Amino acid sequence: MTKPNALHAKASSAPPQISDADYQFAVNLMQFLVVPTFVLDAGGKVIIWNKACEKMTGAPASEMLGTQNHWRAFYDQERACLCDLILQGRMDEVGLLYAPHQAPSGYTLGVHMENWCTMPRLGMRLYLAIDAGPIFDADGRLIAVVETLRDMTVQKRVQDQLESMVVRDALTSIYNRRGFDEKLDAEFARALREGQYVAVLMLDVDHFKAFNDRHGHMAGDACLKAIAAVISRTLQRPCDLVARYGGEEFAVILAGTDLDGALIVAERIRAAMASAVVYETLGGESCRMTVSIGVAALMPSEKDVAQHLVAWADEALYEAKHGGRNCVVASTMATAVQL
Numbered sequence: 001m002t003k004p005n006a007l008h009a010k011a012s013s014a015p016p017q018i019s020d021a022d023y024q025f026a027v028n029l030m031q032f033l034v035v036p037t038f039v040l041d042a043g044g045k046v047i048i049w050n051k052a053c054e055k056m057t058g059a060p061a062s063e064m065l066g067t068q069n070h071w072r073a074f075y076d077q078e079r080a081c082l083c084d085l086i087l088q089g090r091m092d093e094v095g096l097l098y099a100p101h102q103a104p105s106g107y108t109l110g111v112h113m114e115n116w117c118t119m120p121r122l123g124m125r126l127y128l129a130i131d132a133g134p135i136f137d138a139d140g141r142l143i144a145v146v147e148t149l150r151d152m153t154v155q156k157r158v159q160d161q162l163e164s165m166v167v168r169d170a171l172t173s174i175y176n177r178r179g180f181d182e183k184l185d186a187e188f189a190r191a192l193r194e195g196q197y198v199a200v201l202m203l204d205v206d207h208f209k210a211f212n213d214r215h216g217h218m219a220g221d222a223c224l225k226a227i228a229a230v231i232s233r234t235l236q237r238p239c240d241l242v243a244r245y246g247g248e249e250f251a252v253i254l255a256g257t258d259l260d261g262a263l264i265v266a267e268r269i270r271a272a273m274a275s276a277v278v279y280e281t282l283g284g285e286s287c288r289m290t291v292s293i294g295v296a297a298l299m300p301s302e303k304d305v306a307q308h309l310v311a312w313a314d315e316a317l318y319e320a321k322h323g324g325r326n327c328v329v330a331s332t333m334a335t336a337v338q339l
Contacts, residue, residue: 036149039135040083042142044068056149058121074117074128082113082132083147098130109133114152127156169244171221172228180243180251187255188306191299198255199262199297202313203231203269205248206290206325215287219279223289224248226278234272235265250291251310259297259330266293266328274326290326292317296333308333 030037030048036056039048045068049061057073064070071078082098085091091111098113110133119126132147167179175183184200191198205211205227212220224244231242231250245251252269254262270293279287294317296309312331320329 030146037146038064038070038083039144039146040070040087041144042087044084044087046070047144048146053149056126056151057119073121074119076118076120081147082111082130083145086111086132086134087142087145114156125153126151127153169228172225172244174228174232175241175243177243177245180241180245180253183241183243184253184306184309187253188300188304188309190255192302192304195299196256197258197261197297197299198253198309199257199259199265199295200309200313201252201254201262201266201269202245202294202310202317203250203252203291204317204321205250206292206321208248208289211287211289215279215281219281219287223278223287226276227273227289227291230272230276230278231269234269240265251313254297257297258299259295262295262297263328263330266295269293270326270328292320292325293328294318294320294331295328296331 027048030039031050033050034052036053037048037050038046038053041047045066046064047066049059049064049070051061053073054060059073064073071081071084074081080088080090080093080097082094085094085097094111094113098115110131113130113132114127115130116125116127129150129152130147131149132145134142135144135146137143167175167182169176184198187198190196205223208220208223211223215223228242228244228250231252235242235252237255239255241253243251243253252265254265257265270291273289273291276288277286278289281287294313294315296312296316298304298309298312300306312333315333316329316331320327323329
């Protein structure tokens with residue numbers, strides 16, 4: 001059998017021909033498999049597209065056989081399928097296109113990956129478990145690559161819902177403390193790797209206990225939900241994250257943002273909160289709440305840890321609450337550390 005690092009060289013030479021007898025046997029074997037299956041020859045053309053594959057993709061075999069258009073059954077724009085990466089010796093790109101499930105080491109024995117596919121013919125997205133592997137002749141020459149598919153959409157959605165429950169706050173639907181910590185660690189590692197800033201805002205609702213005592217816990221819950229919504233819509237980038245850190249305290253992660261930029265965002269949130277109606281009583285009273293905000297930003301180095309940012313922002317929040325509330329205070333700790 002050909003060694004993995006020799007696979008591309010073999011596939012790049014003149015494609016060896018499959019005998020009529022071997023081809024007919026393969027067609028008869030695979031055509032009626034209940035598992036969606038298709039096969040490419042060494043030149044990258046579809047030589048088998050079984051009935052289960054037709055049913056899963058909505059693409060008839062008559063349109064696929066003899067072409068290199070198999071990608072059209074799965075994606076809106078041209079991109080490599082897993083079998084193409086094996087055939088062309090491009091397995092180093094697999095991490096850019098698929099959610100790895102099995103590490104692609106020793107891939108002459110086959111590779112298992114998972115991926116969302118748009119399924120243009122069906123007009124729906126499916127999450128597919130994909131297995132692909134090369135087929136060699138007796139002389140070790142690559143003659144084909146076979147790919148099989150399993151629809152894992154239901155299982156994936158259930159898994160995503162369960163994972164979302166773990167990192168989402170049940171009341172406000174924004175991230176909870178665990179989701180915040182996981183995101184901060186990821187953003188901190190990215191900032192360290194790419195030499196960028198990351199900022200954290202810590203927010204506390206002013207006089208929330210007094211509001212709760214006056215209007216009751218149901219009103220307090222409604223107030224927290226409204227506050228979460230105000231903060232969420234004030235953040236303008238998809239990469240930014242807001243979390244309920246605990247009780248009436250919220251936290252925000254701003255990726256690629258220095259202290260000046262973070263202060264602008266913090267002031268925008270403070271102003272939005274000061275003008276928003278977060279609760280209306282049965283008597284028609286419109287209730288507004290203010291927030292105190294502590295801000296910290298850092299371009300991390302190897303000696304820093306993500307929780308430094310939280311601690312510094314929390315200290316700045318303490319100053320904001322004891323300096324009159326409804327204000328924004330910047331931490332000087334990150335600057336001092338970097339100096």
